[in-house]
Amino acid sequence: MTWFYSNNGQQLGPITDQELTAKFRNGELSSTDLVWKEGMSDWKPLGEVNLFSAGPMTQMPRSMEGSVMLQQPPIRTSAPIRPNIPTYLWQSIVATVLCCMPFGVVAIVYAAKVDSLIAVGDYVGAQSASKSAKTWVGVSVGIFLLLFVGYFGLIAIGIIFGNI
Numbered sequence: 001m002t003w004f005y006s007n008n009g010q011q012l013g014p015i016t017d018q019e020l021t022a023k024f025r026n027g028e029l030s031s032t033d034l035v036w037k038e039g040m041s042d043w044k045p046l047g048e049v050n051l052f053s054a055g056p057m058t059q060m061p062r063s064m065e066g067s068v069m070l071q072q073p074p075i076r077t078s079a080p081i082r083p084n085i086p087t088y089l090w091q092s093i094v095a096t097v098l099c100c101m102p103f104g105v106v107a108i109v110y111a112a113k114v115d116s117l118i119a120v121g122d123y124v125g126a127q128s129a130s131k132s133a134k135t136w137v138g139v140s141v142g143i144f145l146l147l148f149v150g151y152f153g154l155i156a157i158g159i160i161f162g163n164i
Contacts, residue, residue, distance in 0.1 A: 003016070
């Protein structure tokens with residue numbers, strides 16, 4: 001059975017089962033590299049295919065190496081799906097500007113971590129940083145509202161009792 005494989009987005013092959021197995025064993029291919037053979041509907045990661053289900057392994061004549069005898073489906077090189085994890089960055093900045101400098105800055109620090117954690121694939125860490133940013137934005141807004149209501153409450157009390 002002849003196989004085709006992908007290396008850095010380039011289609012290579014055909015190679016035999018034995019050659020494919022050897023490339024995997026010596027580290028040239030990993031279980032996530034895409035492979036295809038006649039009869040498969042699409043390219044699949046090497047780790048998902050059974051090399052020995054095709055029957056006995058045969059050696060391909062050297063005169064055929066590198067020639068493309070079959071029409072293969074195109075290799076899919078789509079970007080991974082980015083999870084929708086909010087950063088709360090603009091909310092953190094607004095909270096900092098409104099009044100609550102120390103708490104808003106903590107929110108900004110957590111919000112800034114979200115995108116970098118997603119970029120390295122740490123989705124759990126990104127979710128945690130997002131949650132922390134949201135919490136600190138809430139603390140900042142809560143303190144702002146408490147100070148705002150307290151300030152105008154004191155003014156109202158002063159007006160009522162004639163001190164202003």
